[in-house]
Amino acid sequence: MNYWLMKSEPSAFSIDDLKTMTEQTEHWDGVRNYQARNMMRDQMKIGDRAFFYHSNCPVPGIVGLMEVVREGYPDHTAFDPNSKYFDEKSNPDKPRWFMVDVKYIRHTKRVIPLDELKALAALENLPLVRKGNRLSLMPVSETEWHYILSIEDRPVR
DNA sequence: GCCAACGTTGGC
């Protein structure tokens, strides 16, 4: 099983939004970065787990857990001229962008804020806390995954 | 293939 971290701006789509979707499942559309695209197209597998991360908000951080329930398939929002994610260079015959479907598992017991994650030596290799990294989707090692879950109950500072 | 200009991300 692989582990991931997926960012979303809560003003656009939040963990609470995911929880209220039909079957608590939604497609993760709008990713327009090739590195992230490749991960969704090639590497994310059914059953993989992912952290839901809120970005660009008062307290950026990890807010919940999700499960991958559908593997990479074309992001149809790229085909829709009325979508803000429209990309004229993508079409159904030769899709440029891909997405996966994710299902809500649960909220974390508290928001695990970015500034706390940054302070933890055990997470120094997590792309999220590395200077200049802007990936909206990134792999999390099994060790990092379990470590983060272990600090859910109490801040480690 | 280089690289300047531009657009985007996202913390602060």
Add this chain to the structure above:
DNA sequence: GCCAACGTTGGC
């Protein structure tokens, strides 16, 4: 709202 960092575009 600012701006550092990075990715993409396109002229050459």
